[in-house]
Amino acid sequence: MGRCCRCNGRLLCMCLLPCMMTGHLLVYILVSIFVTISYAPPKITVHYVAPGVSVNSSAMASHPLGPFWNLRLEDSALWNRLQHAWDRQHNPILRGNTTGKMSKTKERRLSQIEEGCLSDCMSHKCSVPRMDDLNSLPEQIRAFIKSMHCREYPxxxxxxxxCRSNNSNLRSMxxxxxxxxxxxxxxxxxxxxxxxxxxxxxxxxxxxxxxxxxxxxxxxxxxxxxxxxxxxxxxxxxxxxxxxxxxxxxxxxxxxxxxxxxxxxxxxxxxxxxxxxxxxxxxxxxxxxxxxxxxxxxxxxxxxxxxxxxxxxxxxxxxxxxxxxxxxxxxxxxxxxxxxxxxxxxxxxxxxxxxxxxxxxxxxxxxxxxxxxxxxxxxxxxxxxxxxxxxxxxxxxxxxxxxxxxxxxxxxxxxxxxxxxxxxxxxxxxxxxxxxxxxxxxxxxxxx
Missing domain, CATH: 3.90.550.50 (Spore Coat Polysaccharide Biosynthesis Protein SpsA; Chain A)
Structure with missing residues (x-):
């Protein structure tokens, strides 16, 4: 009779062991999920937040919602379109592995073709393509758009x-x-x-x-x-x-x-x-x-x-x-x-x-x-x-x-x-x- 009880105890232990292991595994999974959900990244100390025109209605401007330079093309906005083209042009990965350096004259000409601007900057005769509402804009923004490719003026x-002095006593200054x-x-x-x-x-x-x-x-x-x-x-x-x-x-x-x-x-x-x-x-x-x-x-x-x-x-x-x-x-x-x-x-x-x-x-x-x-x-x-x-x-x-x-x-x-x-x-x-x-x-x- 005693021998039979010892056999039944061993059998019971063998039956309970998988259940106990499964229970422990379940507890581990639940704890891991709880830690993941409750984790918060460390807070960055804000030294200043200046007033300005903000995207929210609070009196103080918040941090930017995302990176300013975005590879996604805003194809309906002229400046974003032109900047996106320059980003690709100056990025060797996006531009492709080309051999040799492009001359500044050729690079400038390609940029002007890209903008639709091939005129003399001093003549202010430049047309910008793909901007249907140009004529409906105020004069100052129209004038800027027509000459925004111009960067050199006499x-x-x-x-x-x-920054030079003729006074010998002030040479060090x-x-x-x-x-x-x-x-x-x-x-x-x-x-x-x-x-x-x-x-x-x-x-x-x-x-x-x-x-x-x-x-x-x-x-x-x-x-x-x-x-x-x-x-x-x-x-x-x-x-x-x-x-x-x-x-x-x-x-x-x-x-x-x-x-x-x-x-x-x-x-x-x-x-x-x-x-x-x-x-x-x-x-x-x-x-x-x-x-x-x-x-x-x-x-x-x-x-x-x-x-x-x-x-x-x-x-x-x-x-x-x-x-x-x-x-x-x-x-x-x-x-x-x-x-x-x-x-x-x-x-x-x-x-x-x-x-x-x-x-x-x-x-x-x-x-x-x-x-x-x-x-x-x-x-x-x-x-x-x-x-x-x-x-x-x-x-x-x-x-x-x-x-x-x-x-x-x-x-x-x-x-x-x-x-x-x-x-x-x-x-x-x-x-x-x-x-x-x-x-x-x-x-x-x-x-x-």
């Missing part, structure tokens, strides 16, 4: 010696620490003069701390008067007299319109590479802003110190600085009544991160890289967005600085000099306001 007024490149128009003499007398004065500028200083040079970027906006008095002779006195005008032979501001960036980069490549930093801005140049000089010295510390570990010689008031995940303005209007037939998608309104600061080493990469990015009507596009192509993003007040201080604080303590840039100021505020700011440390 320089009417040049300053080749801007020939190269500016900061080059102010101000976008202006022929008729804005009052704005330029106010800048010369305040924050844009050329020479050695002491930082706010009075400990460090830097050589600052200022140039004004101009095009040709836009006669299409109405009759204007001929200011050519006055501009020549202004240039003779101050020697700080750069003028190119293209129509100076809002949608041609992007040209000023491209043409300025060409000039910078040729005449002032040894400068360290560039401020690029409008002629209706006020910059606290002394505070900016201190900020740039700090950036140089940090770069030199990192350089000891990374051997990185170039400074990839690009700072301003950053706008993330902005959408094109689709309101035809605004000057920022971008029709859907021209561009589709979300803008890349960009520094908007008034002014930005970037290193000259980065400016020369932007010049190079811009050769593979189609011109875009809004200059701030175009800079963001070029940065994105370099794998970089603009850095946000709260001192760039492109949307100005609260109205109640604008007349209080003490409120400008941490400010680097404020937008907008009339020439009279600029002169008044600048005088007040010189005594801020003692008052506050």
């Amino acid at each position: 320089l009417l007024i040049n300053q080749p010696g801007m 020939d190269s500016p620490m900061l080059l102010m490149a101000i976008k202006s128009q022929v008729g804005n003499f009052e704005n330029r003069q106010a800048i010369r007398e305040t924050w844009g004065r050329s020479g050695v500028v002491k930082g706010e701390s009075k400990i460090k200083s830097g050589l600052v040079r200022t140039v004004f970027l101009l095009g040709r008067q836009d006669s299409s906006t109405g009759p204007h008095p001929d200011l050519k002779n006055l501009l020549e007299l202004e240039n003779q006195k101050y020697g700080d005008i750069l003028q190119w032979d293209f129509r100076d319109s809002f949608f041609n501001l992007t040209l000023k960036d491209l043409l300025f980069w060409n000039w910078l590479e040729q005449h002032c490549p040894t400068a360290l930093f560039v401020f690029k801005g409008d002629d209706d802003v006020l910059v606290r140049t002394d505070v900016l000089v201190d900020y740039l010295h700090k950036q140089l110190e940090e770069h030199n510390l990192w350089r000891a570990y990374t051997n990185e010689t170039d400074i990839n600085l690009f700072v301003g008031d950053v706008i993330n995940n902005a959408m094109p303005n689709r309101d035809p009544s605004t000057k920022y209007y971008i029709p859907e037939s021209f561009y589709k998608g979300v803008y890349p991160p960009y520094a908007g309104g008034g002014g930005v600061v970037y290193s000259v080493s980065l400016a020369l890289r932007l010049k190079k990469v811009s050769e593979r990015v189609r011109l875009f009507p809004i200059d701030d967005v175009y800079l963001g596009m070029c940065l994105h192509r370099l794998g970089l993003s603009p850095a946000h600085h709260p001192g760039f007040l492109t949307f100005d201080l609260p109205h109640t604080e604008r007349g209080n000099p003490c409120a400008y303590g941490p400010v680097l840039l404020v937008h907008r100021r009339t020439p009279k306001e600029m002169l008044t505020l600048w005088k007040q700011l010189q005594n801020v440390p003692g008052q506050c």
